[in-house]
Amino acid sequence: MDGTSSTYLEQLEQQYRADPSTVDRSWAAFFRSMDSGISPEALSESYDAFVKTGAKSPLPIVAEGQSPQETMRLAMLVRAHQVEGHRAAQLDPLGLQQVTPPLTLDPAYYGFEERHMDREYSLATWNQSGFMAEDRPRRTLREIVRRLRETYCGSVGFEYMHIDDHEKCNWIRERIELLEAExxxxxxxxxxxxxxxxxxxxxxxxxxxxxxxxxxxxxxxxxxxxxxxxxxxxxxxxxxxxxxxxxxxxxxxxxxxxxxxxxxxxxxxxxxxxxPAGASADDxxxxxxxxxxxxxxxxxxxxxxxxxxxxxxxxxxxxxxxxxxxxxxxxxxxxxxxxxxxxxxxxxxxxxxxxxxxxxxxxxxxxxxxxxxxxxxxxxxxxxxxxxxxxxxxxxxxxxxxxxxxxxxxxxxxxxxxxxxxxxxxxxxxxxxxxxxxxxxxxxxxxxxxxxxxxxxxxxxxxxxxxxxxxxxxxxxxxxxxxxxxxxxxxxxxxxxxxxxxxxxxxxxxxxxxxxxxKPKTSDWLSSYWKGFRSPHQLSRIRNTGVPANALRDVGQIITTLPPGVTPHRQIGKVYEARRAALESGEGVDWAFAEALAFGTLLREGNHVRLSGQDVERGTFSHRHAVVHDQTTGERYTPLAAVAEGGHKSQFTVSNSSLSEFGVLGFELGYSLENPNSLVLWEAQFGDFANGAQIIFDQFLSSGEAKWLRQSGLTVLLPHGYDGQGPEHSSARIERYLQMVDDHPYAFPSIDEAQWATGSHMGTRTQNTNMQVCNVSTPAQYFHVLRRQLHRDFRKPLIIFSPKNLLRHPLARSPLSEFDDVPEDSGITGARFKRLIMDERAADRSPHPTPAPGVKKLVFCSGKIYYELATERARQGKQDEVAIVRVEQIAPFPHDLALRELRRYTALRENPAASVVYCQEEPMNMGAYSYIAPRLQTCMEAAGYDVPSKIAYAGRAPSASTATGFGEVHAQEQAALIKAALDV
CATH class of the missing domain: 3.40.50.970 (Thiamin diphosphate (ThDP)-binding fold, Pyr/PP domains)
Incomplete structure (x- = not known):
């Protein structure tokens, strides 16, 4: 306090005199103590010292028979032990740490002498627990000091006075300062x-x-x-x-x-x-x-x-x-x-x-x-x-x-x-x-x-x-x-x-x-939620992931309808209107709407869906808008929460996370381990930033099942794609995830062609691979790959290299018919995720398709580069000469479908080194090339090709950095790799 505060203090005192409950409890105690006879100077001095010790509670009551100064200084002694007693505690069993008790713990610091030690004092304080509770009996100073040291300077050091909650501090004091009851x-x-x-x-x-x-x-x-x-x-x-x-x-x-x-x-x-007893390497x-x-x-x-x-x-x-x-x-x-x-x-x-x-x-x-x-x-x-x-x-x-x-x-x-x-x-x-x-x-x-x-x-x-x-x-x-x-x-x-x-x-x-x-036995410590799920050696049948048209439209109606009382931002209103128009016309479903339909249909089937990550509610690229903010009230509305079965709104969770990759991805992985009947997703803000969580990918996600027999269906969305945005906003490092996949590059898997029509011809191939890596190119594919995560009786982690510019690309739209389920068409042509998409002119899906004459070059690619290749091919009029095949599931590699495409273009067998190429946007030492190339060679050998020493490559040159920071250089590189892919 100084002279400039006098007016404020007078007003505060007047307020206290009128109604003590209207001032802070510490000020109420201050004025009560003034009434008891303490001089303002002494009280102010003691009060300042008391506050410096970290006081967050009322001042002590001045008891009969002890001076106000003694009361305050005794309270300061107690408070010093509560705040700093841990510094004098005997914590080290080795005794190597030299403990120097703070001076504030010595009664002499407050003017107490030996003659005071056997005098009885009261510590009673309003609204305080422990030593200073109002109902505590008077004790000698010697007893008070002994008890303080037993409590705060013994085998336990308590730190709690940093907690800015008086009730919580009181709770602790009540339990630690009354040791005789314990x-x-x-x-x-x-x-x-x-x-x-x-x-x-x-x-x-x-x-x-x-x-x-x-x-x-x-x-x-x-x-x-x-x-x-x-x-x-x-x-x-x-x-x-x-x-x-x-x-x-x-x-x-x-x-x-x-x-x-x-x-x-x-x-x-x-x-x-x-x-385990009797176990072979394949068990x-x-x-x-x-x-x-x-x-x-x-x-x-x-x-x-x-x-x-x-x-x-x-x-x-x-x-x-x-x-x-x-x-x-x-x-x-x-x-x-x-x-x-x-x-x-x-x-x-x-x-x-x-x-x-x-x-x-x-x-x-x-x-x-x-x-x-x-x-x-x-x-x-x-x-x-x-x-x-x-x-x-x-x-x-x-x-x-x-x-x-x-x-x-x-x-x-x-x-x-x-x-x-x-x-x-x-x-x-x-x-x-x-x-x-x-x-x-x-x-x-x-x-x-x-x-x-x-x-x-x-x-x-x-x-x-x-x-x-x-x-x-x-x-x-x-x-x-x-x-x-x-x-x-x-x-x-x-x-x-x-x-x-x-x-x-x-x-x-x-x-x-x-x-x-x-004799050790295979560990079985899965919860009851996982009963009925299959190990990698128990065949899981392929299932369609399409949804009947009426169910799609029912869900679509709910998630495109904003209640009358919600006032969205004008642009968000247009987004929802566009989704409703796509639903009604059956055309033009974009990426975000496809995702919402996947979530909504899974919710309607009784599953739990949880999506988290930085900015996921809106979406980094302002495309998702899963949460609509009322522009008048600020209230939040989540359309997908209204879809949940039985109105169970918490069945759908979408949450912006803290600015963390490592911690949040680990959290979602743990969440996914509990119950397989949930689609748990983590989305990186940009795929480039996911390496902040590399430990989770390396030590848990990719290897957890092999090390600990723990299946996880966690889905990871990593925005990826070269748009000229520089080395920190272009690459999710596809190569790193593919390097973790454990399928064999040089062993062609067995194919049961008798089961081709059912889709089960690859047996347990996917189940025996540690995780899946996809780079899908259409909204419908995204819809099906998300639903596939739950429509199977095993679980595998799924890494999706999600797009950025395809979110609004006019060609990256899907008709609603591609989401539909046709019950009588449950074989390989049914509505389900396509691991590989044939060239637009190909139609025969059999394992030995009718040869396609005239094609001089077969380009394999993945993700958004397809649209640039297809657009340039059309501009050059090379649709008959160049076939473009999209590898939608990169890992485990679709050997069966790549083999089918190589059989389709039999004319390329004589010169495969020039006629079969893999095209990617990434530098040669990055991206999927190093993973796909040996597997394509394996497929060529199975198809009777003269296998080249290396697969032809169309992409950026090897580089230390993922991408150039110069827009002009990016455009030149992009044009060059597209030209290399299409030249015949």
Missing amino acids: AFSKEKKMLVLDRLTWSEMFESFLANKYTAAKRFGLEGCEALIPGMKAAIDRTADLGTETIVIGMPHRGRLNILANVMRKPMEQVFSEFAGRR YTGSGDVKYHLGTSYDRPTLSGRQIHLSLMANPSHLEAVNTVALGKVRAKQYYANDEARRRNLAILLHGDGAFAGQGIVYETLDMSALPDYTVGGTIHLVVNNQVAFTTDPKKSRSSPYCTDVAKALSAPIFHVNSDDPEAVVRVCELAAEWRQTWGTDVVIDLVGYRKYGHNEIDEPMFTQPLMYKKIRAMRNVQQLYVDRLLREGSVTSEEVKGVTDKVEKLLHDSFENAKAY
Whole structure:
């Protein structure tokens, strides 16, 4: 306050005198304290100091028998502990961190002396919980200081005063400042001991039996197991039915065995690296993964007699990458369980200290926590902090005091706890569970321990942390420390301790012996939603994806009709009018309308459709307009939500995402894993930007089924195409996705021509390929490829290189008849996705078509370049000389249809090096050429061609950059590649 504030202060006081409820609570306390006799100068000085400590609550009540100054300074002492007490907490079990308590925690800092220590004081404060609650009894200053230090400077460091919500801070204070109500019973101590013994002895057993194996053990943080179990039990008591766990490799085997109850025999068997019994290389056992990446699920009984379903996500070694995958799975569980309160399904994420501070995906995960279409109602984050990241010390791995400081950005409470105090670990884990179930927001536990061995058990940590590891090698394990504590307390007897250890030792030994004869079985941890879906070796019949005309029109009517009360932007109104006109005329369906029809018909069939990504509601290219914004009220209207079966509006979700690729794609992948009866799509703003999520593509999407037997039908839309917009807005990097596809370039697949008419002549080819890559050229094709994702009884990821200029291209329109379903035409000519589109003059679809004379050149291409080739061919009048074939599904490559086209143009056999060409817009070292060329050669060999040493190429020259930034150069390159493709 200064002189210029006097007028404001007088007005505020007058307002308070008239009605105290009309001023802020802190000012009301200020004026009340003035009434009690504090001088304005003293009050102002104390108030300023109090505010600087981070006060977000009322001033204390001046009690009888103590001066106003003492009251204020005592309140400041309490507040200092609440704000800075964690800085004096005894968190490091190694004692290597030098703790210097802040001066503000010393009573002398506030003028208190020894003569004050045995005087009784009141801390009563209006609307405050914990130590300063109004109903708390008077205590001596010595007792107050002791209790403050026990609470805030012991084995737990609490950080919560950064939370800008007085009610939430009060909630925490009420639970941590009244410790006398939280003493553990003997039964609870025995439970902690039992769980801790299992954790420690499991690690010791593995260390003795598998001395040279990597297992990324939990030694030094064994208290994680009783802590996690306590959190699970508490959340179950509070209504949780399902928990999805995402974690790295550190401690994973321990959690698999002791939390997830994976049979010990199976864990021990996996150290031998055995394949499932009787499995051959062709069986659906996947390529497998190392034991510390595997997941499982388990219906766990709790102490209170409830049952909770636990699911541990499989994950790669890429730290933190599983975070949003786990959250996406939880969000899907909440959707299918109609868990709108988000209390019955939750996520627990485990982290390492270096990764939590260092990996950007952590912030992406936290940032999504309160977004309406991504929130899961709070996540329990548990950081296993062993105070070293591989070989890197904390001072070189983060710029913040704590590895958890990033969580302050979203006002999450953070509980730091010494891992050598198991009871404190259990207490904060239970508190975290209660927070999540009460407030529905994230909470962080920082479990501070150490790592007994190196990064893995065969690594030598003394090379880089000699002082730390000298200390570690002198440490007794936490189970021994806890046993000593319990014996000192008289809580247990030596016989009781021996009973626990003997039981655990016997079970471990028996399981080890049984593992020698254990026969692994193919894992089956898919949910009931997936029953009836087929593995790659169980043939899935091809189905039509067309929709009867009346159903199409019914859906079309709904999604092109805006309610009378909605006032759209004038241009958006025209978009919907154009869609209605196309519906009524049966002609001119564009890309966005085809997509809406695909979504709408799937919704009408009872499926869930979810589309997310940056700007997807409107569409990057202003083409989709799935959400219409009323220009008068700002209200949102989503036409597709009105299509859903039974009026279930949430059946369709379209959501603009945060500006994230990695996190959001991982979330949608996790969402797709839960239930196959959903079309889940992620769209990149431009395909060029998708490489920000490369870890998800590489480690999860392309390889998840092979490693972990987890099918996903996630559809990824990557806008792609060369329009002269430069190197950052042209290429989705087709080549990278094709490089991940596992079909063989030189092996021609077997074709059962007797089944050609049914479309099943390729058998399980698609099912045996890890993912599909498409570059479709018509709206009808887009419609069918989307519907195909659900109209089959297996699931594969689908990468679509979606167009940009074709969204409004006058030739890129489809008649409604191409969407229609003709029941009697269910064979290969039925309404379904065409993996390859013949030249416009070809008609014979049989495997051995009638030869087409006169054609001198056969051009294979994919995507939008077709329209430029076809337009130029027509301009030159070369329709009889040049045939253009569109490869709509690039991978798995349509060998059967490419073979048919090569048979159609038999005159080209004599000189295929000049007459069969692949045309693309991308540079030669990019695009689909390197993938398609060897497969075309394989098809040529099967068709009896003289196979050239290389497939003729029409496209841009090899380049370091995807595209030129000069419009003139782009036009010249485009003209040259089209000319090269059409020259005969």
